[in-house]
Amino acid sequence: MRNILAFARGSLVLISKGSRAYYIWVFSLLALISMGVLAYIHQLQNGLIVTAMRDQVSWGFYISNFTFIVGVAAAAVLLVIPAYVYHWKPIKEIAILGELLAVSAIIMCLLFVTADLGRPDRFWHLIPVIGLLNFPQSLLAWDVFVLNLYLTLNLVIAGYMLYSLYHRREPKKSFITPLLLFSIPAAISIHTVTAFLYSGMGARIFWNASILAPRFLASAFCSGPAFMILVFLLVRRYTKFQIKDAAIHKIAELIAYAMFINLFLLGAEVFKEFYTASAHLVPMKYLFFGIDGHTALVPWIWTAMLFNLTAFFIFLAPSVRKNHFMLVIGCVLIFIGVYIEKGMGLVIPGFVPDVLHEIYEYKPTGIEVMISLGIWATGLFLFTLSLRVAIPILNGDFHIAPDGRGSHIGDHLFLVQAKAADPGEDAEQSTAASARSDP
Template identity: 35%
Template sequence: MMTMKQQIASASQKPIAFTRDFCMYAVKGGKLYYGWLLFLSFFAIVGLVTTYMQMTTGLIVTGASDQIVWELFVSNFIHCPSIASAAVLVVTPAYIYKRKDMKQLAVIGEAIAMVFVIIGINFILYHMGRPDRSWHAVPGIGIFNFPSSVLTYDIIVLNVYLVLNAVAVFYYLYKHYVDQPMNTKFYTPLIYFAVAWGPFIHIITAFILSSNAQLAVWHTALMPFSFLAMAASAGPALVIIIFLVIRKFTKLEIADSVIDFFSQVIIWGLGTLILMFAVEFFTELYPATHHAAPLEYAIEGHHGMAPYVPWFWAVMTVFVLQFLLLLSSKVRKNYNFLLPLICLSVFLSVLIEKPSILIFPAFSPTPLGEYAVYHPTWIEIFNVLFVWATGFIMLTMVLKGTVGVLTGEVRDTKTVEASGGAK
């Protein structure tokens, strides 16, 4: 029998052991795993140099100008809540609708949400120009400017969602690690609160855009709903890719029914998104007022200037093709090639839509009637790639450790010995 002092000492050592074992397992893998991390590390290393150049020189090294003040950082940030809020689509079927095939996978959705909130916050730090001055927005230290500023709402919803998912992920994994039952009075309300909170990170982000009344193309009540439709498209697309990779290269079992469920969600998301675009295009273009100028600039250009026209028609065409292809059950059941390829295209097309259609054309014409073109610099591009690379390195290792815990490969050795080696 262990004394009380020994029990307390053992309990205090378990979180340290969990962290150590989790991290050690996360960095172990085969050639393909290390090749993936090496590929991402290349952009991370180059990004360190370009990050230093931006932080020491300023935002003048980006393509931002007096006409277009939002860089690639903002457009990439707007994409991140699309993925982070998709965790709701994993957790809801598991805990609210009691789907047994998704019960164990909910923690993976929460881990994805946690990482993508961090990625989004990193993009905002690059957009700030002087992230060392972010303390000015800390309540009690700086001027938080709540509730008059919409940005403060975004700070709240993002950080609360980050904490909710981080606590949920590591509490769940730790309990599995030590083979102890979870405190449902703590964990279940936490999950339900995270599910209810998830949509807000996209809704509030949409409010940041739609509150700019001077930019007519953003000043629409459809903005939050179109953002949620994009979340229902791009989020499940990435989830499917991750689930397919996990079940191919690990021992974690993921049923076809789970993949089929998210394929159906993408269909509804893309269908709703296409409808949103059609409604918005009609509302803006049919009256033919000056408010439609930014959209017309994206669709057909202006007096020979057509920098965004190819992007517009390519993205819209791809959206429709993706929707039509996913209507076929044969395509949805092609787990080894067609489905992951379409899911990758969904993720990338929603990402590309942000700068090329949503953000950059919206700033033209300026109050002086000028039409501007955004030219991202190589420093800016590599800084964007740096954020994505470091984010996916984090996501890869977090998911690797998570799968290790779920499959029992990462376990508390003392618990195993006490149970005679049986899980």
């Protein structure tokens, strides 16, 4: 217990110290979180009528973000496989950062689902066995189950590995290896089940495609790793933690393969709909060209296509993707492009036209945007704090003190044990801690 308290208090010291840029970033995220909380309180008081969702379009901006972020969480498997299946050292050294990203992403997913609930006090119905969600027949129940399972797995893996390294000992392979290997099918399952939620709806012809699950996974292995590359470049630039070029270039190469598969599967689906020109074409036509003057999504989807194709050609050429300036541009383009294509570009056309053959143009309201920004800020805030603790541990700068009575941070000792000044005096808690401005 003493060591756990030392770890906790040392972590608090680390997250409370930083440069001016760090404080600006953290307080900006806290401001966005506060804005999101106030917007959500307004939504709770007035109901979902403050959103743009209606009977015609019952899933909107919240579920669009949820669908995209599930892919970001699943993308951690792209680091786990080369790191722990093939034992490739350059990626093994940074794989834990992917686990931490997965934890933050899953928490964001659960928050977006909560925001989408009109009656969040009835969330217990989503809990398998306890709730009334018809588990295991319901795909929604399976989605809740696999998301929480994946969250628990990553929390245990990341927490155990960091705490072991804090003690300067190697994690027990007999304990951690089965969890890491199990996290691979778990990561695939969270996005597969999410895809099945869509493709299993026979009445929604835009989603009713057998290749939707492979498309989800391919796009996930583009956007998630692209975000991780941006994080790795920032970490390498502003901290002492060294991330090898070989690891970044290998991830970029895997993104190129995944991007090709994603574009190929999307192209196959577009060809099938436009070539057959059946009644199923209407949602696809609405998305890409609009119908009867309804063109709300047209500029967005073509922007996404332009971004995705440009990024694909950047990643396709090894000499180009190894240029870090071009690599950053490609990662940003992929992240935005997949976000549009897999979010609003997937969810909204599924409701067009409605059962009365009417077209309702959905556009998120300011409340939806503010709540969504607040949830994104929450995820980034949690990820920032986790990096703030994890990187010094990985560097060896934050570890248990030589006498086992506290946490050693840099060249300073953080004591948590009481020390008596004289035999007759009461023990006093002694605290002496200092952390560098860089993580």
